[in-house]
Structure formats: C-alpha cells, structure tokens
Amino acid sequence: SAVISQKPSRDICQxxxxxxxxxxxxxxxxxxxxxRQQPGQSLTLIATANQGSEATYExxxxxxxxxxxxxxxxxxxxxxxxxxxxxxxxxxxxxALAGEQFFGPGxxxxxx
Amino acid sequence: xxxxxxxxxxxxxxxxxxxVIKCTYSDSASNYFPWYKQELGKRPQxxxxxxxxxxxxxxxxxxxxxxxxxxxxxxxxxxxxxEDSAVYFCAAxxxxxxxxxxxxxxxxxxxTP
Numbered sequence: 001s002a003v004i005s006q007k008p009s010r011d012i013c014q015x016x017x018x019x020x021x022x023x024x025x026x027x028x029x030x031x032x033x034x035x036r037q038q039p040g041q042s043l044t045l046i047a048t049a050n051q052g053s054e055a056t057y058e059x060x061x062x063x064x065x066x067x068x069x070x071x072x073x074x075x076x077x078x079x080x081x082x083x084x085x086x087x088x089x090x091x092x093x094x095x096a097l098a099g100e101q102f103f104g105p106g107x108x109x110x111x112x
Numbered sequence: 113x114x115x116x117x118x119x120x121x122x123x124x125x126x127x128x129x130x131x132v133i134k135c136t137y138s139d140s141a142s143n144y145f146p147w148y149k150q151e152l153g154k155r156p157q158x159x160x161x162x163x164x165x166x167x168x169x170x171x172x173x174x175x176x177x178x179x180x181x182x183x184x185x186x187x188x189x190x191x192x193x194x195e196d197s198a199v200y201f202c203a204a205x206x207x208x209x210x211x212x213x214x215x216x217x218x219x220x221x222x223x224t225p
Contacts, residue, residue, distance in 0.1 A: 033211045042201060042215045092155065096211040103155040
C-alpha cells in the first residue's frame, strides 16, 4: 500500500489569494492525480501530474488556475490561484500503486 | 468521454438486510470498475473492484457484478451492519488511463439498527 500525506489538512483563505497544497507519498510513483470534491459531491479529476513533464488537465480545469508541480517521484503540489468562494472544496491527491488507487487524506479549503 | 451514473442517491436499510447500488457507464473501452467507501470526513477507501474479464467478484459480505453488454455494474452488501453506513462511489476507468477515474455521484447508505 501507499502512505500519502497532504499539507495543509485544512485552511481558510480570503478571496483573491492563492494556496499551495503539498502531497507526499512514501513510494516512487510515475503518475500522481489531483481530485476535487465539492461539499456533498463526488470526486472530479483536475489533472494528472507526471514527473518531468507538464501536467495534463481535464476539461474545465486550466493551468493558470491550478498550476501543478511534480519535481520528483514522491512529491507534487497543486496551487489554487486567485481563489473565489466557489473553490471551497476538498482537494485530494491520489496515486496508483500495485494495481490499486490510493487517496490522500485531503485538504479542506474554505474561501471567504 | 466516460459518463458514470449511480443510483440510488440515498439508501436506508435495516441492519441485517441487503443493500444494492447500481451504476451504468457509457464508454465501452472502460475495463476497470472500483468501488470506494467514504466515511464522513475521511478519504475514499477501495472496498472492491472488478475488471472486464470477470462477471462477478465477492469478498465476504461484499460482491460486485458486471454486465459489459449492458454497461452496468452493481455493488451488493449482505447482512448490513451499522458500520456499513457511509457514502459509496462507483468509478470507471481504462487500464490505459490508470488512475483517471470517472466517479458516480455517490450513494449515501444508512444502516439503522
């Protein structure tokens, strides 16, 4: 299995500001994924982050709003830029390892 | 792209009864179908999965069935217990796009003693 940690676990931010979320995995993985879970909703894939290349974004998500870094095989960051209240969600990173998908504990973001 | 529909949105069952959640998918290329359980305030946890070369898979009180022709798959929980209360999500993916899941909307299961 994979042990995934995220920082921060939660934050309250003012609109117009940016927040960077960190994801650390205890194993080297080729692909890391960032999901968003809005209150009471399902999970939506934001982007796939491969080490050494640009992240691939899903429809409705753009790099200017959600820049991603993937400096090595165990770490990734997701930045939520120029936040608005609509960005209030739980952001989860995820990895695939040994045929199973694991999720991090999530970062609960509230934008005022 | 893939579209996954999940029903019902809420399910209330008496302890000891069975619960069934159904999902349909649209992309015939999808070949991997996991089910996740998410308790309040916690991360999703994989409870069972099925690949397209199998029609049914069972793990103790949990089973999943897959009908590729009809593009639907179902989660069956028998002898439900209060600790089964959670939100359950189905998902679909292809092994070519491992980790890129399209999730269903979720089913809130409440097991009453």
